[in-house]
Amino acid sequence: QQQVKQSPQSLIVQKGGISIINCAYENTAFDYFPWYQQFPGKGPALLIAIRPDVSEKKEGRFTISFNKSAKQFSLHIMDSQPGDSATYFCALSYSGAGSYQLTFGKGTKLSVIP
Amino acid sequence: DAGVTQSPTHLIKTRGQQVTLRCSPISGHKSVSWYQQVLGQGPQFIFQYYEKEERGRGNFPDRFSARQFPNYSSELNVNALLLGDSALYLCASTPGPQGANTGELFFGEGSRLTVL
Numbered sequence: 001q002q003q004v005k006q007s008p009q010s011l012i013v014q015k016g017g018i019s020i021i022n023c024a025y026e027n028t029a030f031d032y033f034p035w036y037q038q039f040p041g042k043g044p045a046l047l048i049a050i051r052p053d054v055s056e057k058k059e060g061r062f063t064i065s066f067n068k069s070a071k072q073f074s075l076h077i078m079d080s081q082p083g084d085s086a087t088y089f090c091a092l093s094y095s096g097a098g099s100y101q102l103t104f105g106k107g108t109k110l111s112v113i114p
Numbered sequence: 115d116a117g118v119t120q121s122p123t124h125l126i127k128t129r130g131q132q133v134t135l136r137c138s139p140i141s142g143h144k145s146v147s148w149y150q151q152v153l154g155q156g157p158q159f160i161f162q163y164y165e166k167e168e169r170g171r172g173n174f175p176d177r178f179s180a181r182q183f184p185n186y187s188s189e190l191n192v193n194a195l196l197l198g199d200s201a202l203y204l205c206a207s208t209p210g211p212q213g214a215n216t217g218e219l220f221f222g223e224g225s226r227l228t229v230l
Binding site: 006032044046049089097098099102104105106107 | 145147149157159170206212222224
């Protein structure tokens with residue numbers, strides 16, 4: 001099974017600061033590298049995703065940086081806000097043999113303090 | 115528009131019992147996947163169904179089974195419950211067998227199972 005390692009496990013950032021979460025993976029046969037956001041009591045929701053042929057993708061305050069040779073990708077949250085406080089999961093998206101599945105990291109609990 | 119709906123939202127069972135969890139996908143979505151999320155961990159893939167056929171199975175014992183109905187809703191069954199089965203069970207849907215254009219899975223809010 002594909003493995004993805006996510007760090008840090010938890011992160012405390014002041015309002016207006018930059019939150020950075022990193023993920024590293026072991027294999028290369030993936031379709032997308034998505035990031036999911038999960039609030040307590042809710043299911044995960046897609047935040048932003050990048051294809052393996054792109055090195056960076058920005059959507060508003062959220063940016064994914066992808067380093068294919070290093071097998072690493074990261075999420076940057078600019079101007080972090082208290083409403084960004086949630087658990088963030090990186091994932092590997094795989095389509096093969098007629099199926100589709102995500103392999104998730106263990107998550108990063110982000111707390112943005114005023 | 116309604117998102118993915120799951121029932122029940124919470125339930126408590128004892129070891130050895132059986133449980134059935136239900137999921138209704140987003141209207142127009144034909145694929146349903148199930149994930150297990152243990153507290154403090156990321157979701158882990160259990161099954162994918164498309165057009166009533168199993169398309170993928172994760173590394174779970176045979177105590178776990180699922181099915182999809184003609185209306186694309188789905189049930190997850192877990193037999194002979196163990197304490198370690200306590201988790202949030204998430205259902206996700208997509209329009210087809212592959213991910214949506216962005217690789218997105220649309221998740222429900224989950225069914226939280228506690229095994230005592």
